Amino acid sequence: MNTEIIPPSSQGAARAGEILRAGGLVAIPTETVYGLAANALDPAAVKKIYEAKGRPSDNPLIVHISSVEQWPELVRGKIPENARKLAEAFWPGPLTVILEKSGIIPSVTSGGLDTVAVRCPAHPLARAVIEAAGVPLAAPSANLSGRPSPTTFSHTLEDLQGRVDAVMDGGDCGVGVESTVISLAGGRVRLLRPGGVTKEALEQVAGPVELDPAVTAMLAPGERAASPGMKYKHYAPRAEVVILDGSPEAFAQYVNAQGPGADVLCFSETEPLLAVPALCLGSRYDGAEQARRLFWALHRLDQIGARRVLAQRPNRRGIGLAVYNRLLRAAAFRIEKLPGPPWIVGLVGPSGAGKSTVAKEMGRLGFSLVDCDRLTRSAEVYNQECLAALGRAFGEEVIPGGVLDRRELARRAFRDEASKKLLEEITFPTIERAVRRALEQMEGPVLLDAPTLFESGLDVLCARILTVTAPEDLRLRRVMARDGLTEEQARQRFRAQKPAEFYEARGDFVIEGTGDNSGRLEEAAQELKGR
Ligand code: TXA
Ligand code: MG
Numbered sequence: 001m002n003t004e005i006i007p008p009s010s011q012g013a014a015r016a017g018e019i020l021r022a023g024g025l026v027a028i029p030t031e032t033v034y035g036l037a038a039n040a041l042d043p044a045a046v047k048k049i050y051e052a053k054g055r056p057s058d059n060p061l062i063v064h065i066s067s068v069e070q071w072p073e074l075v076r077g078k079i080p081e082n083a084r085k086l087a088e089a090f091w092p093g094p095l096t097v098i099l100e101k102s103g104i105i106p107s108v109t110s111g112g113l114d115t116v117a118v119r120c121p122a123h124p125l126a127r128a129v130i131e132a133a134g135v136p137l138a139a140p141s142a143n144l145s146g147r148p149s150p151t152t153f154s155h156t157l158e159d160l161q162g163r164v165d166a167v168m169d170g171g172d173c174g175v176g177v178e179s180t181v182i183s184l185a186g187g188r189v190r191l192l193r194p195g196g197v198t199k200e201a202l203e204q205v206a207g208p209v210e211l212d213p214a215v216t217a218m219l220a221p222g223e224r225a226a227s228p229g230m231k232y233k234h235y236a237p238r239a240e241v242v243i244l245d246g247s248p249e250a251f252a253q254y255v256n257a258q259g260p261g262a263d264v265l266c267f268s269e270t271e272p273l274l275a276v277p278a279l280c281l282g283s284r285y286d287g288a289e290q291a292r293r294l295f296w297a298l299h300r301l302d303q304i305g306a307r308r309v310l311a312q313r314p315n316r317r318g319i320g321l322a323v324y325n326r327l328l329r330a331a332a333f334r335i336e337k338l339p340g341p342p343w344i345v346g347l348v349g350p351s352g353a354g355k356s357t358v359a360k361e362m363g364r365l366g367f368s369l370v371d372c373d374r375l376t377r378s379a380e381v382y383n384q385e386c387l388a389a390l391g392r393a394f395g396e397e398v399i400p401g402g403v404l405d406r407r408e409l410a411r412r413a414f415r416d417e418a419s420k421k422l423l424e425e426i427t428f429p430t431i432e433r434a435v436r437r438a439l440e441q442m443e444g445p446v447l448l449d450a451p452t453l454f455e456s457g458l459d460v461l462c463a464r465i466l467t468v469t470a471p472e473d474l475r476l477r478r479v480m481a482r483d484g485l486t487e488e489q490a491r492q493r494f495r496a497q498k499p500a501e502f503y504e505a506r507g508d509f510v511i512e513g514t515g516d517n518s519g520r521l522e523e524a525a526q527e528l529k530g531r
Contacts, residue, residue, distance in 0.1 A: 003157075004166040008125055012168055017132025019165050020045075025052055027142040027156050029170025031123040032094045032178050032196055033149040033295065034156040035064070035139030036164060043106040046138050050108070052163040055145040059228045060111030061138040062096050062179070063118050066130035074116055074136065076100040082206050083184050089205045092122040094175050094196025098183040109138050111228060115185050125170045141178060142167075148235045148298040148330070151176050155299050176292035177322045181227060182209070191215065192227035194321040196291070215325055216316070218333040234329040237298045239263065239306040241331035245313040245530055246338030248273060248284065249460045254338050255310055263304065265297060265311035273460070284312075285506045287320035294323055298330055315465075315508050337530060343444030344461050345528045346453045349468035350500045351493060352475030352482070354513020355449060358468045358521070362447050365525035370442070372450040372458075375434045381427065389426045394419070414496050428456045435461075445529050454498075454506070464528045467507030469500050470514050 004019075006012040006026070016026045020037060023045040027036050036053065038045040040063045050057055063074060068087055072079060076099070083097055101116035110116050118136075121127065130137055141149035142156045150156040151173040160167060180195035182202065190210045191199055202209050213219075214230040244251055248266075252273035255264055264278035267290075271278055279297050282289030301309055313335065314323040328335065345367065349355050363369050375381060382404050390409065391399045398409040413423035435458060439446065447466070453459050470478075472494075479490045504510055509524045511517060 001162055001165070003161050003164055006166050006168040008168060008170045010128060013125060013128035013132045016129045016166060016168055017134065020129070020133040020137065021135070023048075024165035025049060026129070027160055027164055027167040028126055028129050028139070029123055029153075029168060029173060030064075030121045030126040030139075031173060032121075032175045033151050033173050034142035034153075034170075035126070035137075036142040036160065037064070037129065037133075037137040037139040039133065040064075040109050040136040040138035041104055041106065042135075043108050046106060046108045049138060049140065052160065053140065053143070053145045055140065056228075057108070058111050059140075060113055060115075060117060061109050061140050062181075063105070063109065063116055064126065064130055064137045064139050065118060065120050066092075066127045068120065070136055071118055071120075074102055074105060074118055076102050080184060080187075082189065086182070086189075086202065086206055087120070090197050090201075091120040092127065093120075094122070094179040095119065095202075096179045096181045096193075096195075098181065098185055098192070100185055113228075115183070117181060119179050123170070123173075125168065129168070146234060146236060148237060148295045149178060150299075151292075151295045155295070158299075174292070176294060176296075177319070177326055180322070183226065190226065193230065194319075194325050196319065196322070198318045199321060200318060215321070216328070235295070235298065235326045236330045236332065237301045237306065237309070239301050239309045241265075241309045241311055241327070241334065243311050243313050243327060243331050243335040244338050245335060245463065247341065247344060247461050247463045248312070250338040250340050250463070251310075251312050253340060258310070262308045262310050263301060263306040265301070265309055267312055269460070270312060281312075281314075281323075284315070287315065287318050287323055290314055290323045291319050294326055317508060317510070318505075341461070342439060342442050342446050343463050343530060344439065344446045344448050345464045345466050346459055346462035347447050347449040347466050347468065348451070348453050348503045348506065349513065350475060350497060350503060352478035352490075353468045353470045353500075354478075354515070355468045357515075358466070358511060358513055358517075359447055359449050361517070361521050362466075362525060365521060366529070367445050367447040367525070368442050370435065370438050370446055370448045372431065372435060372448065372452075375438060376427070376431055378434065380434045380437075381430045383430065386426060386430050390423075393422050393426060414493075420496070424452070424455060428452075431456060432458060463530060464508040465506050466524060466528055467503045467510045468513040469504055469510060470512060472500070474514065 019026050025038050038049050096117045096119040098115050098117045105116045143149050144159045153169045175196040178195050180197040181193035183190045189206050192212045212226050248270040256275045266278045267284035268280050269284050281293050314320050316324045387399050394412045413419050476490050
């Protein structure tokens, strides 16, 4: 079959619409990944999708619409209130909603199920094509079954050239992982596949969301998948992928000891620690960047002929859950805890969030504590050499009679960014030495309470990050009472620190340090110890 290349223009959309109306197959860009589209209401056209992809016929397709008005005729009965609310909040966008299907959805489209998955994509070209076709479009990801989803025109062509009528060249996809799939068929909101819309964002609109067990674990033999697509090994490059769970430092040590032979998929913060070349997924703390690059990276591993890939485990919060879910399937569920150093969880959060209370609770739940603030006050950190350097940098007034005047040092070091940097340059290396020495005595799991965890680079020691946060007014009142500050002084201290969102974005688990954490702490301890 000769595959036509369609340009990304309104004429292109019209041409795609023409082919689709005539029962043909066109691969089109969406904001998540490329999709292989056909008229969702035409069984013969839909059947061709399964043939072109080599897709098992029991794996249902998502039906794409360009406006909410097209939704009611696809589903049975009235669209429930929470479905409407979710669509209003997230459409057009990367959310797919499953409801009971109406009679116009052919059985091939729904893979024999009595439900239908519907999504209204945000990509302008996808929308233009749906409008030009004048019918809802069934569109799975435009890859051969089992392969990584395509997020670029060239990856789409690589899989489908000669197998479909046309491919539209729409550049790179912005989100990079497929849509979030939720089912409302049973009344509750159940997350079947994590994606561009996070669980946390769904919960803000629709209340508690149940996570289908297949999202983070392999189904037991014979267990029925709520989402048929989740039961298959998936998204897989040709290489064998193994996910390694542990701190960046433990990962680097392990990989470096392996020598050449394995290829490495890591986060950008880890790359400088590696003695071997690696593919970078983006920052450890930026799930959106990882999502955008994941399928590109899996394709790249094929291009370089990778046979065995060692990959770092992504944070499972936010869009990270989607990255984790895809990588786990690419690895056929092979995930291993790294051997070696104690399992360290970094404890962070803005001032007054309630970190020390949470630290005490975690101590009761099996964590040993290392308190960097206490260490930092010790003579081990403020040794003669360090004091002399501080005197030279900030004036002898900070060490009257050779003894540290903390208040004076704080006054001088926190007055501007440059002074703060200078203080950090002097103290971080000796703090790091002290922390490492303290950790040598311990067995895991350890909670490392370090106010400047990221600034000092101690986060390379952490397998997980626990963020404690609280509303600003509460933090303000706490800091004023605790340290005897005026409101203005407390606000000034907040301004000198990283904002709360900085810590929230980095946490593998975020807990409110507001006092009432019934249940959440046990959940945190469980999650943060790793499996
Ligand atoms: O972002 C996306 O959703 C992309 C773009 C092209 O829109 N499409 C996509 O389709 O990822 P596909 O077919 O690769 O994945 C659809 C997933 C599968 O896991 C399938 O089993 C599930 O959605 N699914 C579809 N209809 C379902 C239904 N009625 N019940 C349960 N799961 C369903
Ligand atoms: Mg797919």
